[in-house]
Amino acid sequence: MSRSARIAAFTPNSTSILTKSNRKRKAQEEQVIVPTKQLNFDGLFRRQNWPFRNSLINYITKSPSNAKAWQKLIQSCKYFYAENPILVIENLRWEEEKEWLVSLNNDERPVDFSNISPKLWITNEFNVTLASPENISSIVPKIYKCDANFFRLLHDVISYEDFSFLSSNLEDIVLHNCIVKKDNASNVPLENLFAVLPKIKTIFL
Template sequence: MRRNARIADLPQNTTSTKPNRKRKVAEKIAPIKRHNFGGPFRRQSWPFRDTLINYITKTPSNSKAWQKLIQSCKYFFAKNPVLVIENLWWDEEDWCASLNNDAGPVDFTKISLKFWITNKFSATCAPPGNGISLIIPKIYKCGVKYLSLVKDVISYKDFSFLFSNLENIVLRDNIVKNSDGSIVPFEKIFAVLPKIKECYFYDKIDSSCITKNTIKELLQIPHFSKINKLYFYQIPETFDIETFFKYSKKNKHTKFSITFGNSISETYKNRLEAVVDEIIESEKHDYTVLNIMFNGIDGEKLTKLCSLSYP
């Protein structure tokens, strides 16, 4: 099969709304290097048993080795049409893929091969019908280290399959669902990310995945204490601030920031205010200071808290 996509570096900003952006990007894209992966191939006289060749063909375990294999012999791609790409992202009107400084649009409705994604996956602002549900059946393996997913719905099974190698994740207004349709709590999502280093999580206000047990469950996950940054946004008052604050006073590694939603009650705001007061009034901070923001916080207190949180 011919690769009919043009290939270029992943754009720095894939959310531009300029009407002529697509034309300008196209003008900068290097000419396509065409590779005829399909077409006829000769029967090979392997110095190995067919069972071994079949195993290598059907169960490749390394993306770089597979890329070299399909470039060296048409047989392997013909028997297992999997194409390695580094990045996959939504770019205003099309899905785009890149590999080795080449990039271009991909029409997933017209291809039968599958993709092995190795670096970045950004499904930011993909419209209904073109979201991640369209992509999942076309993914053979996913070893991406960075994910940006905005306003989409994905099953817990698919999320676990695709993103277990993530190091950096941005989740905004998404819903991760169990097989019965129920919402997966945040701690269960976090549990399948053992390599995560930075997490930026925006809760979906009308379908929150933060429960009263979220913090207690997070503290039981071994890699929770190893994450470098964890930023929460639009958080409801089901968040157990007392338990989390107690933990944060022993934390010397992770940078935590919590921005609460506007729907929290005055009673809960008073609880947050007490936490803020304890932090800024303490003479000693031998831990990484927790940053807290909410509508109604005293401006002077917020300034002091930020100076402690972001020295």
């Protein structure tokens, strides 16, 4: 073998050097952790390839009947909330002459009903003190369903229709210095209130 051939045999090929260098740089880049974007609960969604008929999925989405099951559905797939924006909360209360507060898992926060689109599903308590009748009636359309078992109304006026809507699951009620009125502005007798309280156990007047 000639001297030049022997030198060439022991000299790394320039193409080989570049290839190794590229591999090393690529490996280093792959080791860099790129922060992922925070998922947006209200963002885009991809519909799942359901193993059920669309009619069944539509029924489940549009007619939820159990708050606990609905909470699991919207946590597991964004599709359900996007198609039917309902938020499950435990408590809704009015802080005296200030603001509405919602709570879930002991986390209580203020809510501005004029700036939210989803409806609320109350599972535990509806508590109102010194709210105007207009204030109460304005938020009832924002409630999808009221499964609250406790209801307290202090120094307020509420319509019979709103009272009936909120009372289907109530077991304990506190009414102090309150008036329940019909559309014709007449006061509703106490016995008529009991007629829309199928699960009532305790009522404090």
